[in-house]
Amino acid sequence: MNCPKCNTVIGEKDLVCPNCKKVLRLQCPACGAITKNTVCEKCGSVIINKCYKCGKLNSAALEKCPKCGLNVNASIGLRESVIEEFAVLTIEITNFDDIKNAFKSDKIVEQFKKNLYTLIRKTAAQKKLRVQFLQDTFIIRFCKDYTFLESCKSALDFSIYVAQTVTEINKKLFDAKGVELKVQMAVQKRDVYSKPSEYKAGLNINVVYSSSGRSHLFNNTEVVVDSYIYQETKLEYPFQSLSAVYVKNQMVMFFELMLHQIIKPEQNKDDDFDINNVKLPKNVDYEPEEEEEEKHLINFSSLNCTFVKTRGENLLSEIQKIKSKDVTNPIISVRSSLRNSSLSLVDTENIKTVFEDYNVVRFSCPAQNKYSPYGLFKQMILAYRGYGELNVLLNSDLIEVLSQDSNIIDLFKMDISAKVHPEDLRYTYFESFTNFISAIPDKTIFVIDDFDNVDEGSLEIIKYLCENRGFRNVGFIVSCNEQYSLHRKIYKLMTSPNYFEIEIRPSSNKNIVAENIKKIKDIQESFFFEKVLENTKGSRFYFRQALDYLADDNVLEEKKGKYQIAQDRMIVIPKDLNELLQKRLLHLQTKENAFELFGAMLLAGERLLFKDIHMLEIKDDAKIIKYLEESDFVKIIDGKEIVIKNYNLFRENFIIVCDKEKLQTVSQMLLEKIYINEPVINNVKAQLLEFAKLKKEAFAQWHSLAMVASQIGDFCAYLNCTNKFLSLVDNVIDVQTDQTVEQVKMDVYAELASMLYKYYPDKILKFLQMLLTNLEHQKDDARIKEVANKLVQSCLISGNYNNALEYIGKIISRTQRSSFNPSDKNFNLNYFLVNMVTLEIYFNLGRLNECIELGDELFKHVNLKTVTTHILPEGFSEKQFEDAILDAVFFICASRVIQLKPDTIDVVQEFESRMHKPYSCFRLLVLIKEFFEGKDILPAMQTLAQQGLNDKYSDILFPVVQGLVSWRFGDWSNFGNYLHNAKLKAAALHLHQVEYFCDLMIGYAYQNLGDTKKTRQIFYNVLDLSEQKGIKNITYLSWILIAKLEFDSGNAQMAVNIVNNSILNMENDNNVSEFFAVMFKSLSAEIMLKTNSNIEQALFCAEQAFDTALKYKLNIYLPQIADMLLFIYNTVMSGQQSQEVVQSLNQKIEYVKNSMAQFIQPK
Secondary structure (H helix, E strand, C coil), rough: CCCCCCCCCCCCCCCECCCCCCCCECCCCCCCCECCCCCCCCCCCEHHHHCCCCCCCCECCECCCCCCCCCCCHHHHHHHCCCCEEEEEEEEEEEEEHHHHCCCHHHHHHHHHHHHHHHHHHHHHCCCCCEEEEEEEEEEEEEECHHHHHHHHHHHHHHHHHHHHHHHHHHHHHHHHCCCCCEEEEEEECCCCCHHCCCCCCCCCCHHHHHCCCCCEEEEEEEEHHHHHHHHHHHCCEEEEEEEEEECCCEEEEECCCHHCCCCCCCCCCCCCCCHHHCCCCCCCCCCCCCCCCCCCCCCCCCEEEEEEHHHHHHHHHHHHHHHCCCCEEEEEEEEECCCCCCCHHCCCHHHHHCCCCCCEECCCCCCCHHHCCHHHHHHHHHHCCCCCCHHHHHHHHHHHHHHHHHHHHHHHHCCCCCCCCHHHHHHHHHHHHHHHHHCCCCCCEECCHHHCCCCHHHHHHHHHHHHCCCCCCCEEEEECCCCCCHHHHHHHHHHHEEEEEEEECCCHHHHHHHHHHHHHHCCHHHHHHHHHHHCCCCHHHHHHHHHHHHHHCCCEEEEEEEEEEECCCCCCCCCHHHHHHHHHHHHHHCCCHHHHHHHHHCCCCEEEEHHHCCEEEHHHHHHHHHHHHHCCEECCCCCEEECCHHHHHHHHHHCCCCCHHHHHHHHHHHHHHCCCCCCCCEEEEEEEECCCCCCHHHHHHHHHHHHHHCCCCHHHHHHHHHHEEEEEHHHHHCCCCCHHHHHHHHHHHHHHHHHHCCCCHHHHHHHHHHHHHHHHHCHHHHHHHHHCCCCCCCHHCCCCCCCCHHHHHHHHCCCCCCCCCCCEEEEEHHHHHHHHHHHHHHHHHHHHHHHHHHHCCCCCCCCCCCHHCCCCCCCCCCHHHHHHHHHHHHHHHHHHHCCCCCCHHHHHHHHHHCCCCCHHHHHHHHHHHHHCCCCCCHHHHHHHHHHHCCCCHHHHHHHHHHHHHHHCCHHHHHHHHHHHHHHHHHHHCCHHHHHHHHHHHCCCHHHCCCCCHHHHHHHHHHHHHHCCCCCCHHHHHHHHHHHHHCCCCHHHHHHHHHHHHHHHHCCCCCCCCHHHHHHHHHHHHHHHHHHCCHHHHHHHHHHHHHHHHHHCCCCHHHHHEEEEEEEHHHHHHHHCCCCHHHHHHHHHHHHHHHHHHHHCCC
């Protein structure tokens, strides 16, 4: 054997040529296997990786790139991932030894493992995913999806497939050897920086199940998910809560995927398939569980909008009901899952029948809109004028017809003058689009499919219109996925009686059949129809597409408006909707040029003219389009225009199913025939250039788009286009060193940070972090402080307080330490200001003692009445600095209230007297303190209301105090309403801790009103958010409420686990409030008392809770704790006790009664 480079004789085991050092083979650092590939064929581990940052080839065995220092594992993750955070599926076979003992052969077991690995790897390869097999555990990262939600769904669907496969394997194993595989799967959230060793990260599924006190096995298979996966997918998959366990020193809630509700036992299959012998599935008569009618237990006074839940077949009648109310300019949002998509099934003509006095304009919002500056509004103008984007692109004279506004004309021409500042031009475009809406003379309804694809720039304009100008003659009907809530994007809609949100639930199969009875009457008894119904599961959209698929493949044919069986043969009908659509697209390949033509249409746009399609010079294009119309892919309007149905779905699936070479060919055809000679910058053209692998040209197009977007102030489109051209920069910039490419990126990141910081600080976090890392290598302290400051503000707005503390630390460490006394010579205003910001971070992280200590020191020598005249920072107005001082002092005082400091009232009142005016929020903090001391605060509240509230915190605290009074009287409906009002105010000010507290209290109101389902949803959602953002007080409060909820729901063991774990965690937290100690100890005593588990321990906990409540004057809780304590004393005395014990208990009883008489005021 000779070296292919130098021809030197080499040994079979040589990895490197001893002469020329050419690498001949590679050894996997994970399993030791020898291979010629960069990815191990045995275990799936990456062996050689090209550094994501500098391009150097590195062994995966290295920890860091020796050239640039980037972590090699992170580089691998960044290289193969489309998104930063994704779902990871681990599959563990826990009983290979049982298989080995049953077959009495190591070889058979090894071959079995190999076959299983091959099966899983082939399945994963269809989604272009890499599978690792380490220590008998399969690891699959679902990092190729474009959103975290899609990643979660892909992982869950894969786990279901594995469970189904294992079920089939187990049947054969059991029949042969009486043994079955036991498979444990977990789906968890991870990111590109996670190491393979962290994918299990201490998770023991057996512990999760034992902690829950349950064991749910479906054919020896189980799937658990963490709370992140659950929150994303809970509406589409059936789950049941398990328990909370510690993973990587953090308490995590896990949920079980209810496989028995998803996977049906397979019928026995004979080798000779005979359709007449098949027993039809029993579940074809799918009837979704009827949801309880929405109980309006809390009348939210701030909510004037309407929320409706209905089935898809009732959508048009619901829209009719809204129309009958004579609502001016309605905004109707239709939310549904992909399978339950219903607005797409409502024909435009039917909507016109409902809105007969309106002009109805309909179009889809494409996913690629995010690259087009103000993309949705451009589409609205085009659709209103009756043109498609390609039509205008090929006929530039039409641009002048679209609008008389020079700004809008320039936008379509993509010819923007750089003379006007982007921020000024941004608001100019806001006015231009506002004027377009206002100028529409007749009542008009815009029907927009897939509105969840809306670009941020256009959404900002809609928000601006909602909050300031209104829509005059214009209304909207929009469809979006179930995760997208328009009212969460635009809070103002919640207060508007014109806003309606319709949530589409699955239909029943009976209703679907009845709806289509004329068409399917002659095929109802067929196996094909039964199979379609079995897969339909209440999805009208799936049902229609499945029948179209059977017609595509000539199994069915339509005659006189009725389906008939054309060919009685075997055919696989995919259960997954996307797979079904992909099958339909692939079937077009059986028609000459149909796949290529429809693919070109999908890449070009939703609305196309016949004459534009003729430019492609595809043979028999008219016949193909006729076939597409008959197959329900397109709709032809007036014999001239073609509208693609379900445009986004088919476009997305075409790109998935089309191989790279074919996609390149179709894109080149479009470029050569239509786009190449068009000078207008266009996002469709940019994507075609990318698909055609013309990277330099694609880079130039994306860069030009980014520049236009930045010039007109659509900063999100600028960000998205910048991401695109940065992904191509390595391929197009001719440089001598990798550092130059890196510097180009850093310059772009700096420009992004400067441009987007003011409007979207949360969206530039990643770029700021990379910029900061680069500056730290350069030791540029001045710019480090500048970038770290922007990072702090970004984190505060998004509620990412842990990171905010890290970045504020970088500023403080580079700022000269000084006195906080403005009179001292070494007073440093910047040092003073950065510590003011630190107070907010400490407060929200629950580091309240540190907040109090720093705050007392910070303002000890400051005259708050005259502070703005002595130390007004540059760039601040007096009002802005007064507000900043108020923020800081409020955080200090609120921390004292929460920490139950004995001098709270005195200190708060002192701060109030020191401020330049008496802010009412301080009096409200005193009232909250007095409320928990058991005092009557109603008269003081009424006085304060008459005097008036005079600051932003009072607008939040006053409804909180109103809610506390309602709580005292057991008025849970009003309690929830007041807290909801406070929540809206807090959310508008980005006060995440207060917002989440209000959410928990709203959940508590629902619990007391009997709606435990809604309560559980709210509690767990807030728990997840508080843990993500590091808001400890909210996390503790969430655990208290969840433990109480689970105990009241009969899950005593789960409640005990939560309480014990929480108390353990609190013991290591120096900042925890004694309030939480009282809550957890009293709840622990209650649980032990009611479960008769440990009377001595219950007594110990109750005494601790009582003494702590007494010490800190939590008098409002004392009666409940005292009653429990007295009950325990009497219970203990009722047994056989010595005289000495009885005497001691009587003394304790007397102590409790005396304490109650002393500290609790009579009502």
